[in-house]
Amino acid sequence: MARECLLTSSSIVLCILQVDLDLGNYERFLDIKLTWDNNITTGKIYQSVIDKERKGEYLGKTVQVVPHITNAIQDWIERVAMIPVDGMDGPADVCVIELGGTIGDIESMPFIEALGQFSYRVGPGNFCLVHVSLVPVLNVVGEQKTKPTQHSVRGLRGLGLTPNILACRSTKELEENVKEKLSQFCHVPAANIVTLYDVSNIWRIPLLLR
Known part of the structure; x- marks a missing residue:
């Protein structure tokens, strides 16, 4: 990487x-x-939980992924969200949380569970999930395949998170029938399904999304 x-x-x-x-x-x-705190890693989360356990803050309870690790992740997110990053006073209006990796990766499981709990706790009006997925195009016939995204969303929903927006990586704009198919199988409104073109320069992405 x-x-x-x-x-x-x-x-x-x-x-x-x-x-x-x-x-x-x-x-x-x-x-x-x-800041340093904006880069959330598994190591930092586990270290913070271990430090609390060593100080006796858990009162001798068995430290578990749920609730101790998941609570630590949520606490870290909420604490960092209050740190000004744009030179202005006060917290940001919107906090972007990027959860990397692939659905099913064991390393991401505590974070997925934590975000599932977080979304339930703060409510749908305060949480929006954008799922980035691949829609490959078969070079021979030019057909856009939706199965990878369908399986990805199904796996995500099985873990307690339902996307509000689908951002689909593809080499060309999504066809309307492809959007309708994704909408039907992924339970996401067609208006909330957007194409992210493969480009040589990432700075072109905002212009394409206008």
Whole structure:
């Protein structure tokens, strides 16, 4: 996986982190300054839970993925969401949470469970799930195949999360019959299904989505 060194600031302390490229993309696209805490990792979450256990904050209870790890993930998200990143006072209006990986990856399970609990707790008016999936095109006949996305959404729903928006990666614009098929099988309104073109320069994406 590609990495870049990102310079972040926290008060007057500067540190260089090796993070996923997407963190830098978010900074450049949104013109914001992210902090060390904006990069949520499994290691950080587990370390925070272990530290609490060592301090006796769980009162001798058996530390489990649910509720201790999942609660730690939700607490981290809510805490970081209150940190100003655009130079203005106060929290952001919208907090973007990117959960990487592939549906079914064991590494992502605690995060998926945590986000499922989080979405239920804050309510549908405060949580929107955008699922990015691949709609491959068969080069021979040019047919767009929806099965990968269908299976991905089915797996996601089985884990307690239902997408509100489908962002479909493809080499060409989704055909109307393809959108209708995805809408029917994925339970997402056709108006909420958008195409994300494969492009050589990521900066073209916002222009294509206008």
